[in-house]
Amino acid sequence: MKNSFLLLSSLLVLALASSAQAASTVSYAIEPIIGYDRVQKLAPTAHVKNRLIYGARARAGIPLVSLEAEFTRGQDTESYPEQDLSILDRDDKLKLGIVSSYRLSTLVRFNLRLGGQAKRSHHEETQAGVTTVTDTGPTYRPYAGVGLSSRLGRNFDLSGGVTVVFNDFPRMAANEYQTTLGFNVSFP
Numbered sequence: 001m002k003n004s005f006l007l008l009s010s011l012l013v014l015a016l017a018s019s020a021q022a023a024s025t026v027s028y029a030i031e032p033i034i035g036y037d038r039v040q041k042l043a044p045t046a047h048v049k050n051r052l053i054y055g056a057r058a059r060a061g062i063p064l065v066s067l068e069a070e071f072t073r074g075q076d077t078e079s080y081p082e083q084d085l086s087i088l089d090r091d092d093k094l095k096l097g098i099v100s101s102y103r104l105s106t107l108v109r110f111n112l113r114l115g116g117q118a119k120r121s122h123h124e125e126t127q128a129g130v131t132t133v134t135d136t137g138p139t140y141r142p143y144a145g146v147g148l149s150s151r152l153g154r155n156f157d158l159s160g161g162v163t164v165v166f167n168d169f170p171r172m173a174a175n176e177y178q179t180t181l182g183f184n185v186s187f188p
Contacts, residue, residue, distance in 0.1 A: 031057040031159060031182040033072055051076045055093075057182065063101040068113070070095040072178075088124040093117055095143060095163075106151070113145040117165050141165050149184060157184035 035053035055072030071094050078087040097115015104110055120137035147161025160181045168174035 029059045029186045031184045035180045066099045085127045090122040109149045111147040155186045
């Protein structure tokens with residue numbers, strides 16, 4: 001609780017300090033998100049599976065402090081014909097937080113992200129015609145991330161980044177690492 005209050009107070013001070021910037025720098029952006037995730041699965045046997053994640057992120061504010069909201073969905077299926085087993089996994093994630101941007105050059109911008117994530121999961125196994133469904137969530141976790149964006153035109157950017165969701169802090173082994181690649185469209 002004390003850490004949350006300290007974090008909230010720090011963010012408020014940062015937001016107030018940034019309000020000295022001209023109001024004309026307020027911008028809005030929408031980014032489609034495409035991410036590639038490599039997942040270690042243990043059921044029914046240990047194996048690696050690849051997952052495509054898609055969604056969108058919206059941002060509003062000034063470069064020093066902007067608010068963001070992001071929704072992503074990841075879905076994959078696995079089939080084991082020799083065991084008459086099929087598995088469907090789906091994760092829905094909603095992130096709410098702040099972003100701070102720093103322009104490194106006229107074409108490149110560096111971003112820092114901080115906030116909270118809500119996650120809901122759906123797991124479905126069908127074996128020999130019998131389906132077992134497990135729904136979990138929502139669970140709430142903090143996240144932090146870094147990213148770069150490169151200007152491709154007046155209102156278009158290409159962006160990529162890495163976000164860490166802290167599932168069991170301070171043990172870093174249980175964290176979830178999300179990589180993203182997106183195309184931004186900005187509205188001045």
